[in-house]
Amino acid sequence: MSAVAEAGDQRRLMDATYKLHRHFYDLTRKFYLLGRDRLIRELAPPPGGTVLEVGCGTARNLIVAAKRWPQARFVGFDISEAMLETARKSVERQGLGARIRLAQGDAGAFDTGALFGLETVDRVFMSYTLSMIPPWQRAIELGAASLAPGGSLHIVDFGQYERLPALARRLHFKSLNDFHVEPRGDLPKVMERVAAQQGLAMAFTPLLRGYAWSGTLTRPR
Template identity: 30%
Template structure:
């Protein structure tokens, strides 16, 4: 697995659109059912994963936070509740996801603290060293160019700041590996077709996870683009990984 392998995985094989354009189209289509699918398919464990990741930032007590690939804003809202920063900015290429996120932010009473805006992870529209902390949950494998996106995250992070990346990974221990692969290969696309009415999106998910660099390889890429003190912690038998890195 390399960063180039995951870049080749796209939702719509044969499409002339770039991966970035395909991702925006896919997420716009499933935006209304995205949150339900996340919680349903993970049996709610995804909420705990996000909490574990955000706890990594507590000692830092960041005042400004950027949430990359923010989607419907789950991490941004949870970060405001747990870390109480002065300002959180969430960026995503899917306006459909952001619209739902803004409604959730307003409902939570955080409109003065959280701003969600259209943004490309590979050309982040902020100056160097802008944020105390950066989060990205289940989004970096969707980057069209993984190294470029991670490099941009490093660029806008202040020296001494921390990035926390939460991403799916492939378990290796028996029988979790076998059960996980069966679920992802057969059950996930079927649920996606039935509930989200988009089989392509939930066929893309296992393919992208399979090709995503993880563990030491992902740590090496983070170091390559400029991060330091990189660590990786696996969660739930290796189904998910939390990467922490400082600038």
């Protein structure tokens, strides 16, 4: 199957999955998408800098980040038009239409120039999106490649429950599978590979006894 066909299949799957659920997505996710606000606090974009969210969903994170960092500009894309419909309404309702731009795009084949007219960005973040993206390794590669000198890529996603009870891991992973979510056990190795290939510095931190994993890739100035 071609990459274009796979992207189309993923778009249809996400639209079908979240056509209804998007209306109460943020209310339910706040209880277990842990570490998102920690990531946003650590973004610290430079004055006038640009921040990209890959897989922006309902734009909840972009809105929180835009309020936290008022001196920066924000852009985000998602493969699901259903999610973007909700995202656009939320951005406008918060009066942030001038500072947050949204587009439809595929995380496995995105180009910041084509989507937003940006050659590079200062920050990229991926919050609980890699576990839903089939070409997740390619998304990391592209996110890192889009960084300006001194820029950083920030990731938070489900970990492997390495210091939590095995039963909790089995039950939670089963529930995640119902929403086509697959925690990426190879995330540290993939980040190490991308860091080596692109000359980036890497940091990686398990959170909450391995419930979540947090990592950054930083391009030298």
